[in-house]
Amino acid sequence: MTNDAPDHRDRILDIAAEQVRRFGEAKTNVVDIAKAMGLSHSAIYRHFRSKADIFDALAARTMAEEADLAARFAKTDGSAAKRLRGLVVALHRSKRAKLGDDPEIHGLYRRIIAERPDLVADYAQRMTALVRQVLEDGIARGEFRIGDLDVAAGVVRDAVTVFVHPAHVEQAVVAGLDMEPRLHAVVDSLVSAFAATRPHPGQ
Amino acid sequence: MTNDAPDHRDRILDIAAEQVRRFGEAKTNVVDIAKAMGLSHSAIYRHFRSKADIFDALAARTMAEEADLAARFAKTDGSAAKRLRGLVVALHRSKRAKLGDDPEIHGLYRRIIAERPDLVADYAQRMTALVRQVLEDGIARGEFRIGDLDVAAGVVRDAVTVFVHPAHVEQAVVAGLDMEPRLHAVVDSLVSAFAATRPHPGQ
Numbered sequence: 008m009t010n011d012a013p014d015h016r017d018r019i020l021d022i023a024a025e026q027v028r029r030f031g032e033a034k035t036n037v038v039d040i041a042k043a044m045g046l047s048h049s050a051i052y053r054h055f056r057s058k059a060d061i062f063d064a065l066a067a068r069t070m071a072e073e074a075d076l077a078a079r080f081a082k083t084d085g086s087a088a089k090r091l092r093g094l095v096v097a098l099h100r101s102k103r104a105k106l107g108d109d110p111e112i113h114g115l116y117r118r119i120i121a122e123r124p125d126l127v128a129d130y131a132q133r134m135t136a137l138v139r140q141v142l143e144d145g146i147a148r149g150e151f152r153i154g155d156l157d158v159a160a161g162v163v164r165d166a167v168t169v170f171v172h173p174a175h176v177e178q179a180v181v182a183g184l185d186m187e188p189r190l191h192a193v194v195d196s197l198v199s200a201f202a203a204t205r206p207h208p209g210q
Numbered sequence: 211m212t213n214d215a216p217d218h219r220d221r222i223l224d225i226a227a228e229q230v231r232r233f234g235e236a237k238t239n240v241v242d243i244a245k246a247m248g249l250s251h252s253a254i255y256r257h258f259r260s261k262a263d264i265f266d267a268l269a270a271r272t273m274a275e276e277a278d279l280a281a282r283f284a285k286t287d288g289s290a291a292k293r294l295r296g297l298v299v300a301l302h303r304s305k306r307a308k309l310g311d312d313p314e315i316h317g318l319y320r321r322i323i324a325e326r327p328d329l330v331a332d333y334a335q336r337m338t339a340l341v342r343q344v345l346e347d348g349i350a351r352g353e354f355r356i357g358d359l360d361v362a363a364g365v366v367r368d369a370v371t372v373f374v375h376p377a378h379v380e381q382a383v384v385a386g387l388d389m390e391p392r393l394h395a396v397v398d399s400l401v402s403a404f405a406a407t408r409p410h411p412g413q
Contacts, residue, residue, distance in 0.1 A: 078252040128385075159399075170368070182331075196400060196403035203403065
């Protein structure tokens with residue numbers, strides 16, 4: 008895999024996503040992607056080892072887009088509580104929108120999430136680092152009293168998983184549930200815990 | 211389906227579970243279950259409509275066992291914080307143990323959880339009611355200040371899903387992760403939030 012032509016790489020992924028949308032995962036193949044780009048299939052193989060490799064890269068790109076979305080809340084000004092809430096809401100809505108607008112890509116994404124715990128771990132780590140940044144700002148701003156920032160960022164990650172994990176979001180959408188009031192209630196509790204003066208609650 | 215012979219029904223489920231353990235889901239069938247019990251297969255059909263019905267009942271029984279486990283913490287004496295923690299830890303360990311000791315049954319359970327949102331919703335509702343009971347006790351004992359008990363019980367349910375949902379527990383076990391420190395950190399935060407004096411944290 009070469010990295011010298013990121014634009015080419017990105018275009019291959021765009022075309023692959025389009026083919027998955029139109030024909031499904033099974034019927035998408037390297038030869039057709041090459042044809043649609045006016046390239047030989049060996050040109051594709053300079054960037055990706057296989058069709059599976061292209062699909063993994065598609066999922067990784069989706070994850071990178073979500074990290075960019077979350078990063079906006081980490082880097083902005085304003086109350087840490089508000090930014091924490093905004094970050095979680097944005098990720099939840101992004102998952103929900105993708106599920107509705109792009110069901111084929113969502114299916115591919117869900118499958119790869121189940122098969123590639125390493126990609127998921129990377130993603131979780133990036134997200135947790137962004138949350139940690141917001142919490143750290145919250146301490147600096149005097150909003151939060153947090154003993155261990157890494158632990159607190161992990162608490163946020165774990166407590167909101169149900170609102171951002173594609174399988175859970177999909178179940179809620181299928182059941183016609185609006186998860187946002189529940190999401191706000193969980194964020195309320197987290198903010199309340201981080202703002203509380205007692206760092207070690209009684210057993 | 212008749213309900214006049216619950217013992218018979220239970221024994222059919224025991225035998226079915228044993229067959230799933232030994233031969234897998236696909237190779238388990240009503241005729242073999244009947245044979246192992248010295249019954250005609252029509253005797254089985256008096257209790258269950260189909261093999262799928264038996265498997266659904268197996269999953270429902272597992273859920274009922276977990277509700278019984280959780281109920282012990284709802285009904286006992288002692289600090290509400292401690293009981294809340296005990297309840298979540300017990301459910302987490304139960305899921306983890308089943309995954310290790312009973313992988314075939316766990317697989318069946320995971321599949322049915324994905325296919326039967328109605329069973330899952332019942333289960334979640336029972337569990338949330340038990341959590342609500344513990345939180346209500348916490349208010350009575352002066353440990354917690356909670357504005358809306360239903361919302362708070364829902365917060366616990368959502369925030370600990372990652373520690374009790376079989377798919378997440380399985381991923382952690384496969385990755386060799388001990389989730390318990392993270393579980394304790396989440397419960398710490400919830401307890402801290404419920405004990406906090408400010409019912410409505412600043413946005």
